[in-house]
Amino acid sequence: MVKCLLIIFFITCQICFSKNINEYIKESLNDVRFEMFDKKEKVLNEFNSFKNLIDDVTIEVEKETDNNSNLKYYCKFDFKGISEMHYEGKMNEILLEKCDSEKLVILSSLLKERYFLIIDYLYYRDISILSDSLLLVYNDMIEVEKRNIDKLDFNIENLVKVEEDYEKLRFELIEFDNKLKNSEFVISESLSKSDSIDFRSNDVISVHEISKVATDFNLKLINESVIADYIEIKKKEIEVEWEIERAKKNRILDSFRFGMDKKNNEDVLSFKLGFNIPFLNNRMNDQIKTKIDHLEKLADLEYDDSSILEQKNKVFLQLDRYIKQYNLLNEFLDKKSESKIFQYNNVDVFSLLSIKGSVLKYKMRKVELYRKILQSYIEFIELSKGLASFPLVNYLSHDFEVLLR
Numbered sequence: 001m002v003k004c005l006l007i008i009f010f011i012t013c014q015i016c017f018s019k020n021i022n023e024y025i026k027e028s029l030n031d032v033r034f035e036m037f038d039k040k041e042k043v044l045n046e047f048n049s050f051k052n053l054i055d056d057v058t059i060e061v062e063k064e065t066d067n068n069s070n071l072k073y074y075c076k077f078d079f080k081g082i083s084e085m086h087y088e089g090k091m092n093e094i095l096l097e098k099c100d101s102e103k104l105v106i107l108s109s110l111l112k113e114r115y116f117l118i119i120d121y122l123y124y125r126d127i128s129i130l131s132d133s134l135l136l137v138y139n140d141m142i143e144v145e146k147r148n149i150d151k152l153d154f155n156i157e158n159l160v161k162v163e164e165d166y167e168k169l170r171f172e173l174i175e176f177d178n179k180l181k182n183s184e185f186v187i188s189e190s191l192s193k194s195d196s197i198d199f200r201s202n203d204v205i206s207v208h209e210i211s212k213v214a215t216d217f218n219l220k221l222i223n224e225s226v227i228a229d230y231i232e233i234k235k236k237e238i239e240v241e242w243e244i245e246r247a248k249k250n251r252i253l254d255s256f257r258f259g260m261d262k263k264n265n266e267d268v269l270s271f272k273l274g275f276n277i278p279f280l281n282n283r284m285n286d287q288i289k290t291k292i293d294h295l296e297k298l299a300d301l302e303y304d305d306s307s308i309l310e311q312k313n314k315v316f317l318q319l320d321r322y323i324k325q326y327n328l329l330n331e332f333l334d335k336k337s338e339s340k341i342f343q344y345n346n347v348d349v350f351s352l353l354s355i356k357g358s359v360l361k362y363k364m365r366k367v368e369l370y371r372k373i374l375q376s377y378i379e380f381i382e383l384s385k386g387l388a389s390f391p392l393v394n395y396l397s398h399d400f401e402v403l404l405r
Contacts, residue, residue: 018198019191021118022394026403027190028110029392037103041096076257084247091240098233104226107388115378115387115396117187122201123371124180127364131173134360138166141353148350158350204396207370210377211323217384218316226386228308238297312383319376326369333362 019027028034062072080088145159187197205213257272347355374396381387381395392404 018196020198020200021203021396022401022403024118024187024191024197024199025111025114025394025396026392028107028114029404031110031190034103034107034110037099037106041099041103072261074257080251084244084251087240087243087247091237091244094233094237094240098230098237101226101230101233104386104388105230108226108382108386111387112378112382116375117183118199118396119371119374119378121180121183121187121197121199122204123367124176124183126201126367128173128176128180130360130364130367131169131176134357134364135166135169135173137353137357137360138162138169141350141357142166144350144353203398204374205377205398207323207326207373209398210319210373214316214319214377214380217380225308225383226388227383229386231308308383312380315376315380315383319373319380322369322373322376326366326373329362329366329369333359333366 056078058074058076058078060074060076062074141162142159145155145162184197188195191197261270378387378395387395390405391402393400393402
């Protein structure tokens, strides 16, 4: 009785600590790579609250060699211009905005990583199950052919081919099992020791639902992804960076210097003001070079922005192709369903097993296509809307279950 209770308790604990797809995706928020941005944001907020008119302070001590008692003390202040301070304030705001955006880009990357791990885990689990079933069919076919060795209609080529297919599948099954174990290991690395994986295929979005979602998203011409937002902020950063550089080079009051000197054993206080004349120096050439450099950076970002849209269209076409192939495969499998196989009365056992094996192969192909569809679908969502947009949802679920608002 005690043993039974312990077994029930153990099973209950396993169920309580099992992680489903929703929980595993949500836990990406606890990743150290994501949490690091909170510290970065705190530093930027502290820096943003600090405004300084003075750019640099220099203290100099001068001593004349022929007079040991004559020391000169100077203190020099380099000032920022009003325009420079204004754009530095803007830059601080942009850096905070950029930090928030970069945080979402990192989160999107972490989510994509987890989505792909889930997809791989489900694929290798399902393909292994189908491979086991096909292996049993091959084994039955071999046994049937071996029993027919003494018969006149025995075909040695059939036996050799099935044995080759059997060995080849055994080899592939070892690879599938290893990849499944690797997926389990990587997923388990982010779980606590008491947690177990409880990912269910029934909880994952269907191909029909994916087709509808992808079509709806593709009709939106505006790119709303977090990557596109990050690029827009980078553009603003480059423009303000240029304004700061220009303001620095166009300072009027450049410096203020005062010093203490001894003349005739008396302390003499001196002052000196430094002014820039922007249009009568060589800084104009520097400004032109800086402007060209900034324009090149903006051009690179514009290219990145357009390439995201191009990549989105490419992934959509790829997804559409996979869905069409999947639907054709479904139609074929409906015609070749197992219930219809055994309607053939005059077909020998080997041929029936061969048809059953063929159906299993098509099912394996269907599982492979489903994996490609899910991967392309997640990439398409990432490029269209962004996986990390809030409220945070599970894009692999049937109804986009909300994980965090």
